[in-house]
Amino acid sequence: MTNLAKLVSVAEYRRTAQRRLPKFVFDYADGAAGDEKTMALNLRAFDKYLLHPRQQVDVSRISMETSVLGRTIPFPLMLGPTGLQRMAHRHADLEVARGASRTGVPFVVSASTAFTVEEIREASGGGDLWLQIYPWRDRSAIEHVVKRAIACDYSTLVVSVDVPLLARRERDIRNGMSIPPRLSVSNIFQGATHPRWVTHLVRGPEITFANFADLVPDSHGMALMNWVNEELTNPGSRWDELTWLRGLWPGPMVVKGIMTVADARQAVAKGADAIVVSNHGGRQLDGTPATIDVLPRIVDAVGDRTEVLLDGGVRRGTDILKAVALGAKAVLIARPYWWGLAAGGANGVAGVIDLLRTEFEMAMALSGRPTIESIGPDLLDPDDA
Helix, strand or coil: CCCHHHCCCHHHHHHHHHHHCCHHHHHHHHCCCCCCHHHHHHHHHHHHCCCCCCCCCCCCCCECCEEECCEEECCCEEECCCCCHHHCCCCHHHHHHHHHHHHCCCEEEECCCCCCHHHHHHHHCCCCEEEEECCCCCHHHHHHHHHHHHHCCCCEEEEECCCCCCCCCHHHHHHCCCCCCCCCHHHHHHHHCCHHHHHHHHCCCCCCCHHHHHHCCCCCCHHHHHHHHHHCCCCCCCCHHHHHHHHHCCCCEEEEEECCHHHHHHHHHCCCCEEEECCHHHCCCCCCCCHHHHHHHHHHHHCCCCEEEEECCCCCHHHHHHHHHCCCCEEEECHHHHHHHHHHHHHHHHHHHHHHHHHHHHHHHHHCCCEHHHCCHHHCCHHHC
């Protein structure tokens, strides 16, 4: 059993997950498309932005609270959507929902989970849940899951627009990993060298897409997986899809996967209440800029009309501070809490969140910025003061 109290950084959670998981599972979460240059850029780009602290500021009380779409959150962090969490933990999204609720941060739930939106809602204990979908080809499938999420009080819809098709992820190809997952000689061997993971995994439910089981006559095994692969992609998707979704969802709508000013303006024109500056963690198109580098121009273009969030490369509390200084209302993390899930279920997820919260609070204090409102561009460029 991992002693989570001894894990003092996100990097240590990553190393713990790497030890606990077979290589093909760890690589699925950890890897990215092509040469993984964009993923590396997301991480390195934060280092270019240096902090210029102010001294002799009263930081005896630090207020990290902020709001996103009118809802108060304890600090500017949210859990982004990730797929196939069931491979990391037998209770997967249920544990993530528990960890998020315990710490008060919103959890963006992927519609493509091994547990239903209703089961995740129950596990969350009243936490703030957002639903993430893609503009799939089959609109009836979208309506099917969206209406259920509305019925069980998911607050916000997130539409990811950057996956018209799945990219080539070479780690997954080398490992014989696929969606849906298939057994190969290589990953059977890897599983055999991690008997605790195998025992843990087989005690949980089937790895499937539970929210769509009602739509397929044979809802078990490969039949449902193949239906998902065929129906829930849409290389022909266009901006007009958002108009239809805006009419379907009664609450706030967020568009995720924005990397250009032109697309940010399109999303706002189609009804987005917020956008997420995101390159999918480098898992789609390799060779794009780091998200933190394009954030300022997008904030300048649309920040007066919509809220701007960011994901990609956040591993430290100082990264959150830099993103907020450049205009982000909050950041989303994905891989870090996936590693927390693998390391210790809900406790691991909460551990990652609490660690980043502690680092963020310390960074605010040492920078002489006691409130969210006091964090601005002059923190990174003192000539702006």
